[in-house]
Amino acid sequence: MSEARACTLCAPMLPLGPRPVLRAESSARVLIIGQAPGTKVHETGIPWNDRSGDRLRDWLQVDRDTFYDPSKIAIIPMGFCYPGRDAKGGDLPPRPECAPLWHPRLMPLLPELKLTLLIGSYSQRRYLPETKRQTMTERVAAFRRLLPEILPLPHPSWRTTGWQKKHPWFDDELLPLLRESFQSALTS
Template identity: 60%
Template sequence: MKKKLTAASTQQLDNLLDQVRRCTICADHLPLGPRPVIQAASSAKLLIIGQAPGLRVHESGIPWHDPSGDRLRRWLDIDPETFYDPRQIAIMPMGLCYPGKGKSGDLPPRPECAPQWHPHVLPLLPEVGMTLLIGQYAQQRYLPDSPKTLTDTVRQWRNWAPRYIPMPHPSPRNTLWLKKNPWFEEEVVPYIREYVHQLLEGQDPSS
């Protein structure tokens, strides 16, 4: 049963987001310092949970403001204006700050982050009708009984749809994965796109 959206809950979320954006819980581990990146409003219909901001997003403070975001918006078939409207789309990665570079790409999201903030933010997003779980870190947290590999988890997406949809990361690094697994863009993307568009248009996709 959805929690009723009220002015009080909206204010509660706004106050919480102020706290989130001032968070320094893992500052000692962040090479560029903390800059939490989050987008949310109590009226949001879609929630996107990815991994952690990359360097470009850290510099701009704008979530998915990079080539990965371009591909994600193409998958969803929505324009930047809609994507960056917190009243419609909430964005809360597993790690809210840029974790720094590793040997083969960015480091994993800081493990302190999601347990610290997700349980407080999620109850204040009562209108969310679909959550996109992008990458293994989000899938392991929210789909604890999922297969060990990302490919197998995404292949079994119907097990959790429409509440949760496991997805590969839209990074250009995953272009080869997408070529090897064409079923994702042929089957899963159209389902997500149609469902999300109905949600954002105020329709009930389940009816």
């Protein structure tokens, strides 16, 4: 883990420089694989330390202390460092070098995992390669077929508010199952 935290492979392409943001311990029962840190997370070095993180913790119904306990929850994004902004002002995708280099090295260090949350299209395409031609909505809607080990989720950004309203099954069916699966993974 310390090697990954010291990575500078993408330094020339990172507008704010390298600052890998991840955390995990071998006892972790839940793994969260998101996209890449935003500017606030880059500044603080704390994963999901922004409004998206607030929404994710609300979806999980978990307090900050539990969420940030690496002995329970591992957080390993697709890109460890803030990738910068695109011309429209949105964050760029995670750097393509990061996950292929580090995930194969880090995943074997997490033998106690019971549940992996694949948040957003980047992690879903990598870890559910058979669904590459599907939309994120199609992958998330098929959540039952992957449980109890994997659960795909949309990114919990403000943009998801409209998506949630269009897809009431997310709140009515998926969120209760997410919360139950999450708690079960932490306590089993």
